[in-house]
Ligand code: HEC
Ligand code: HEC
């Protein structure tokens with residue numbers, strides 16, 4: 001009798017059973033990897049309507065972040081400054097600069113400047129700046145070296161696993177709260193010993209309360 005199916009085809013069912021799921025898993029993995037926030041958000045650098053430079057203002061001129069983002073320590077949101085704040089200086093400094101024409105128009109009663117958001121969590125995730133700053137997490141831990149950026153770029157993934165990595169072990173990321181806007185502070189090299197409780201868990205700077213960043217779902221999805 002003619003051989004219709006050569007002998008090697010006997011392994012086909014096994015091969016299909018083994019190879020298909022493996023290939024499938026690889027495809028899913030690749031998609032997951034590339035489309036997870038780490039690769040869609042890090043490096044996001046939208047063009048802004050006015051060429052405002054943090055490198056110049058916060059870096060070279062050494063302005064404190066809170067001069068402009070003045071709600072960051074007491075509110076969920078770090079306010080984006082109104083044009084009045086800019087005009088404190090630019091009424092006089094570079095008063096005729098073409099690059100500041102939108103700021104002047106806005107100040108003279110025009111529309112607010114429409115800055116493009118860089119960092120943005122989805123609505124279903126809750127974030128508040130204030131408790132992070134009072135616990136001693138610095139701006140550059142989450143936003144990178146803003147003082148070196150001419151155009152703000154997203155430096156960290158802001159993904160759920162990124163939040164949780166710190167929440168499960170915040171100690172190494174903490175500094176004295178008065179240093180949160182110090183962009184030269186490097187938590188890896190700084191000579192700073194954090195207050196810890198009897199079990200070794202990090203405490204607030206006054207050493208009265210153990211920090212408990214939430215890792216339960218309801219902590220961030222309210
Ligand atoms: C002179 C005012 C001023 C100072 C000082 C300043 N900023 Fe800003 N910041 C702005 C303005 C205006 C924007 C919106 C335009 C932009 O994104 O560049 C902004 C945007 C940002 C954003 C992006 C916001 C978003 O859309 O996600 C971050 C993060 C930020 N600033 C952090 C800092 C940090 C950290 C410092 C201190 C090292 C600082 N800023 C100092 C004016 C200022
Ligand atoms: C623990 C991480 C973390 C720290 C520390 C932090 N930020 Fe943010 N920041 C975020 C996240 C996350 C967002 C996006 C929030 C959202 O979409 O709800 C954000 C958004 C912003 C924005 C846009 C406006 C807003 O509030 O949504 C500005 C401006 C800003 N941060 C400035 C600062 C400055 C200045 C500091 C230091 C004084 C700082 N941030 C410290 C994580 C952080």
Ligand code: HEC
Nearest residue numbers: 050051052081085086088089090093094097098099100103
């Ligand atoms: C504390 C004073 C001060 C504040 C507040 C300030 N600036 Fe400036 N800004 C300066 C100085 C100083 C320069 C550099 C001028 C020079 O190059 O001689 C400058 C330069 C600029 C330039 C470049 C202008 C050019 O023609 O090269 C832009 C754009 C600008 N600032 C935007 C802003 C915006 C937007 C704000 C508000 C969010 C702001 N500045 C707030 C002091 C300030």
Ligand code: HEC
Nearest residue numbers: 126127128131135137158163166170173211212213219220
């Ligand atoms: C580098 C460390 C770090 C990162 C990154 C971080 N957190 Fe936190 N988080 C903390 C610390 C420290 C506390 C303070 C806990 C306390 O005061 O007991 C905290 C507290 C919180 C709280 C409880 C306080 C409140 O506002 O109700 C929430 C919610 C929270 N974080 C959400 C987030 C989210 C969402 C992200 C990611 C987008 C994030 N955190 C990223 C360290 C971090």
Ligand code: HEC
Nearest residue numbers: 037121122125158159160163164167214215216217219220
């Ligand atoms: C420390 C804060 C934090 C905690 C705790 C947390 N999440 Fe999230 N979660 C986030 C943030 C931030 C995002 C949005 C991430 C992004 O932009 O992709 C998110 C996104 C999600 C998403 C959307 C899909 C995804 O992966 O992006 C789901 C589903 C989710 N969380 C479920 C949970 C569940 C279930 C728990 C409890 C086991 C939980 N989360 C605990 C911060 C948190």
